[in-house]
Amino acid sequence: MGSRASRLLREEEIEEIKKETGFSHSQITRLYSRFTSLDKGENGTLSREDFQRIPELAINPLGDRIINAFFPEGEDQVNFRGFMRTLAHFRPIEDNEKNKNPSATEPLNSRTNKLLFAFRLYDLDRDDKISRDELLQVLRMMVGVNISDEQLGSIADRTIQEADTNGDSCISFNEFIKASFVVNIHICTVVLVLVNI
Amino acid sequence: TNTYHLSFHVQAEMLDFLLFGALISAVDPVAVLAVFEEVHVNETLFIIVFGESLVNDAVTVVLYKVYISFVEVGAENVQTADYFKGVASFLIVSIGGTMVGLIFAVILGFITRFTKKVRIIEPLLVFLMVYLAYLTAELFSLSAILSMTFCGIGANKYVEANISQKSRTTVKYTMKTLASIAETIIFIFLGISAVDKSKWAWDTGLVSCTLVFIFIFRAVGVVGQTWVLNRFRLVPLEKIDQVVMSYGGLRGAVAFALVVLLDGEQVKAKDYFVATTIVVVFFTVMFQGLTIKPLVKWLKVPRATNRKPTINEEIHERAFDHILTAVEDIAGLQGYHHWRDKWEQFDKNYLSKLLLRKSVYRKSELWEAYQKINIRDAISVIDQGGNVLTSARLSLPSMASRASFPEVTNVTNYLRENGSGVCLDLQVIDNIPGAKVEEDMETHHVLAGNLYKPRRRYQSHYSRHFMPLGEQERQDREVFQRNMRSRMETFKSTRYKRHKKERSLKKVRRIKLQVTSPPTSSCDSLSLCSDPVVVPVETEDKAEHSDPEKDEDVGITFIARKAETPKQRPKSGCQIPLLPPPPPAPPSPPPASSSPTSEDSHLPWKGSLGSPPPCVSLEATKIIPVDLQQAWNQSISSLESISSPPAPAEPVHPRVSALSRLGGPRPASYTPPGSAAGSTFSIGPQVSQGSFLFPDKKKEEEEEEEDVEGEWLRRCSRSCLP
Numbered sequence: 001m002g003s004r005a006s007r008l009l010r011e012e013e014i015e016e017i018k019k020e021t022g023f024s025h026s027q028i029t030r031l032y033s034r035f036t037s038l039d040k041g042e043n044g045t046l047s048r049e050d051f052q053r054i055p056e057l058a059i060n061p062l063g064d065r066i067i068n069a070f071f072p073e074g075e076d077q078v079n080f081r082g083f084m085r086t087l088a089h090f091r092p093i094e095d096n097e098k099n100k101n102p103s104a105t106e107p108l109n110s111r112t113n114k115l116l117f118a119f120r121l122y123d124l125d126r127d128d129k130i131s132r133d134e135l136l137q138v139l140r141m142m143v144g145v146n147i148s149d150e151q152l153g154s155i156a157d158r159t160i161q162e163a164d165t166n167g168d169s170c171i172s173f174n175e176f177i178k179a180s181f182v183v184n185i186h187i188c189t190v191v192l193v194l195v196n197i
Numbered sequence: 198t199n200t201y202h203l204s205f206h207v208q209a210e211m212l213d214f215l216l217f218g219a220l221i222s223a224v225d226p227v228a229v230l231a232v233f234e235e236v237h238v239n240e241t242l243f244i245i246v247f248g249e250s251l252v253n254d255a256v257t258v259v260l261y262k263v264y265i266s267f268v269e270v271g272a273e274n275v276q277t278a279d280y281f282k283g284v285a286s287f288l289i290v291s292i293g294g295t296m297v298g299l300i301f302a303v304i305l306g307f308i309t310r311f312t313k314k315v316r317i318i319e320p321l322l323v324f325l326m327v328y329l330a331y332l333t334a335e336l337f338s339l340s341a342i343l344s345m346t347f348c349g350i351g352a353n354k355y356v357e358a359n360i361s362q363k364s365r366t367t368v369k370y371t372m373k374t375l376a377s378i379a380e381t382i383i384f385i386f387l388g389i390s391a392v393d394k395s396k397w398a399w400d401t402g403l404v405s406c407t408l409v410f411i412f413i414f415r416a417v418g419v420v421g422q423t424w425v426l427n428r429f430r431l432v433p434l435e436k437i438d439q440v441v442m443s444y445g446g447l448r449g450a451v452a453f454a455l456v457v458l459l460d461g462e463q464v465k466a467k468d469y470f471v472a473t474t475i476v477v478v479f480f481t482v483m484f485q486g487l488t489i490k491p492l493v494k495w496l497k498v499p500r501a502t503n504r505k506p507t508i509n510e511e512i513h514e515r516a517f518d519h520i521l522t523a524v525e526d527i528a529g530l531q532g533y534h535h536w537r538d539k540w541e542q543f544d545k546n547y548l549s550k551l552l553l554r555k556s557v558y559r560k561s562e563l564w565e566a567y568q569k570i571n572i573r574d575a576i577s578v579i580d581q582g583g584n585v586l587t588s589a590r591l592s593l594p595s596m597a598s599r600a601s602f603p604e605v606t607n608v609t610n611y612l613r614e615n616g617s618g619v620c621l622d623l624q625v626i627d628n629i630p631g632a633k634v635e636e637d638m639e640t641h642h643v644l645a646g647n648l649y650k651p652r653r654r655y656q657s658h659y660s661r662h663f664m665p666l667g668e669q670e671r672q673d674r675e676v677f678q679r680n681m682r683s684r685m686e687t688f689k690s691t692r693y694k695r696h697k698k699e700r701s702l703k704k705v706r707r708i709k710l711q712v713t714s715p716p717t718s719s720c721d722s723l724s725l726c727s728d729p730v731v732v733p734v735e736t737e738d739k740a741e742h743s744d745p746e747k748d749e750d751v752g753i754t755f756i757a758r759k760a761e762t763p764k765q766r767p768k769s770g771c772q773i774p775l776l777p778p779p780p781p782a783p784p785s786p787p788p789a790s791s792s793p794t795s796e797d798s799h800l801p802w803k804g805s806l807g808s809p810p811p812c813v814s815l816e817a818t819k820i821i822p823v824d825l826q827q828a829w830n831q832s833i834s835s836l837e838s839i840s841s842p843p844a845p846a847e848p849v850h851p852r853v854s855a856l857s858r859l860g861g862p863r864p865a866s867y868t869p870p871g872s873a874a875g876s877t878f879s880i881g882p883q884v885s886q887g888s889f890l891f892p893d894k895k896k897e898e899e900e901e902e903e904d905v906e907g908e909w910l911r912r913c914s915r916s917c918l919p
Contacts, residue, residue: 034528056526058680059673061649062516066523090524118517142515144647145675151643159508179509 009080017081021088031087035080045077046070061141065121073126089117112177119176129170132156209466216264217470220456221411221477223257224249225449229441229489242438246445254451255343259290261455268463294340295347301330302351306552309359319364320371323356355552383450387475390457397472407473408480416443437496444489447481448474511648518651649676 009032017028038050048067057063070078070086078086122130122138135156143152163171163179171179209217230250233243263283270279305326312319327348334344357365390396419442427433456474461467649672
């Protein structure tokens with residue numbers, strides 16, 4: 001990465017990102033300016049603190065988890081490519097894409113990948129299963145202080161019970177997809193809105 | 198001249214119909230906005246509808262006046278030049294009105310800066326200045342409504358920061374009451390006119406045509422303009438938005454008021470117009486107003502779901518909402534806009550300095566606020582069947598050591614006095630019924646009631662009949678605290694891992710200090726006490742430092758002491774010492790009661806570190822009130838300075854953790870003395886680190902520093918009060 005984060009994004013890079021993520025040119029440049037504005041250290045990468053500086057994330061129950069999702073395994077910095085790759089999961093699906101090369105690798109914002117993103121937020125230890133504890137953690141984050149631990153535990157138990165088909169009292173990715181069937185449809189219609197005011 | 202005969206009764210000319218068209222098109226989407234508060238719609242839609250209602254009153258009135266002037270002259274005398282003059286006058290009137298409003302906004306902001314000693318006048322000043330804006334605009338024949346509107350918009354930020362909490366409440370309540378009264382009176386008048394036959398004349402053709410046409414043409418107008426707009430928008434306005442916008446075009450008070458004001462001599466068809474307007478208003482308000490909510494709900498429901506969602510679906514759907522909100526925030530939904538940020542810079546450097554007050558902190562306000570918060574939270578927890586001592590981790594103010602405030606009684610007595618049937622005696626412990634959730638229903642009920650809601654970007658305070666509850670604030674506070682705590686712990690653990698190597702087995706003396714004044718723990722740096730006495734409750738010797746697991750038990754809470762300034766401040770009796778941190782620095786933890794060292798004397802948010810990039814302040818404006826933004830920015834950038842190599846900059850900072858008090862101190866923050874849950878205490882090292890960085894800040898910044906700090910305190914107390 002260049003030493004000045006305020007350097008302009010090169011055309012070739014934009015093309016590459018476009019191919020990889022499917023964002024349009026203007027969206028990429030817009031997101032790049034956002035990236036540079038977040039990058040206080042001006043070294044072309046974002047650290048966790050740069051994300052934590054966004055005030056709205058501090059009042060989002062899953063805020064810190066989502067920040068972690070931007071960072072690849074074990075790393076503390078994310079560059080613009082990585083940033084865009086993660087954001088690409090939420091790009092709206094355009095109709096004309098469905099006609100494009102169907103044999104190519106699944107686009108990042110496909111239904112499965114969106115669900116996989118969410119699944120990985122639950123599954124911290126990356127063992128491809130959501131255990132009861134992991135579910136409890138997420139539930140605790142999402143729920144107010146009025147629910148006791150026992151109540152929460154029973155909710156978690158019921159959740160697993162509902163979704164678990166192979167009886168290992170964990171939720172695997174396939175079970176997750178099936179269990180959130182309706183939500184499945186829901187998230188495909190809820191898109192990342194890049195408002196052009 | 199053409200005379201149109203709808204029937205044999207109505208005699209009106211082109212100009213008259215233009216006039217009528219202008220006044221009947223004024224939309225009053227009160228009902229629509231009320232629906233939006235219940236059914237969450239696309240926020241762009243909300244902005245559009247609300248914006249229209251704000252500005253269209255003015256536009257209608259201006260157009261009305263232009264046409265009236267034409268009518269007075271008489272249609273035959275209108276020349277081409279007059280049309281251009283009409284257009285020009287429209288522009289002048291609108292823009293002129295706006296300018297007048299903005300000028301008065303500046304004046305109002307400036308005046309409220311000095312009203313500290315005369316709090317009781319503040320609401321009066323607000324009303325008077327706005328009324329003055331109205332009168333001035335009227336004086337120059339400019340648009341008075343726009344003038345008032347923009348006076349309010351412009352002054353909002355500064356006035357809100359300057360005036361007291363009670364004044365704010367007063368202004369808000371009074372405005373809503375007045376608006377309610379005015380609207381009611383108009384509708385009473387309308388009702389009376391409807392039965393008073395002398396005031397109107399019926400013409401079936403006119404009425405029916407009007408009803409049909411306003412609906413059709415509104416839809417046409419909306420669709421057409423949306424089509425044009427969508428070509429420039431990255432995300433188009435959808436069908437449902439367009440439907441809501443068209444259907445939500447209710448006519449209301451403005452149309453009726455304008456039609457009644459017509460001069461019967463010059464507009465011969467006035468009575469017919471009055472009748473039509475009455476019918477239109479009735480019809481739209483009753484029919485469309487009542488049916489819009491079901492319509493919106495019906496349009497929004499995803500077709501596939503007829504069955505009740507399973508628990509999985511509920512949870513995951515909510516999780517996805519949070520995820521999406523977060524990703525939107527990360528991607529910077531509002532974008533980096535050059536002009537908006539330029540405005541922010543200008544505002545920060547000039548306007549805010551001019552219009553915002555420099556205030557002195559008031560400790561008594563803060564203490565009362567704290568007290569009220571804690572007790573109120575206790576009551577609310579009890580009322581919901583929670584167990585005070587365990588579930589909410591509620592802590593009662595440490596009363597024993599707070600001799601100078603004898604009115605703090607224990608909570609049980611307080612509750613008894615207030616008639617609550619709850620008993621908080623230790624012996625009586627309510628057991629939350631064990632979690633034998635048998636039914637799906639109950640689980641759903643529990644979940645639905647307690648899952649956090651995703652953040653709505655625009656809080657709807659705009660209803661005339663509705664005062665918003667603080668639900669969102671409560672949720673924000675809880676989540677904020679939780680997040681900050683976990684971030685802190687991460688920071689600590691990473692930090693300790695680093696310093697583990699650096700440190701030898703030297704003993705580090707950690708002092709656990711019990712702060713006597715209530716705003717402890719998460720707001721250590723700003724605890725206020727009338728005397729700088731900090732009572733050491735426990736002293737722990739930490740044998741070795743290499744045990745990061747024991748973070749919980751140790752740490753220093755300290756109180757930030759205000760610097761001794763050359764300028765004498767009457768109320769700054771409170772000394773707020775800063776303690777240097779034990780971990781990074783060589784272990785030398787002086788107790789807080791010692792006099793402040795010179796390097797401690799600067800509170801972390803003092804001094805300017807240069808202006809942060811505009812983007813940060815832009816985001817910060819959403820969450821953090823204006824007077825805290827500087828501090829927020831400073832705190833963030835200060836922590837970067839910490840990270841001279843070893844530690845990562847940790848955005849937990851006294852100011853930041855103090856932000857959790859924006860809504861009031863949390864029950865979870867305060868643990869009774871001696872409790873083991875000292876995680877709150879462990880804010881100490883981090884806070885001190887942050888604060889330790891500014892030994893070299895200039896003294897001349899103190900003027901401003903005080904303002905920010907005082908502002909912060911006032912803001913806390915203000916938002917603390919119920």
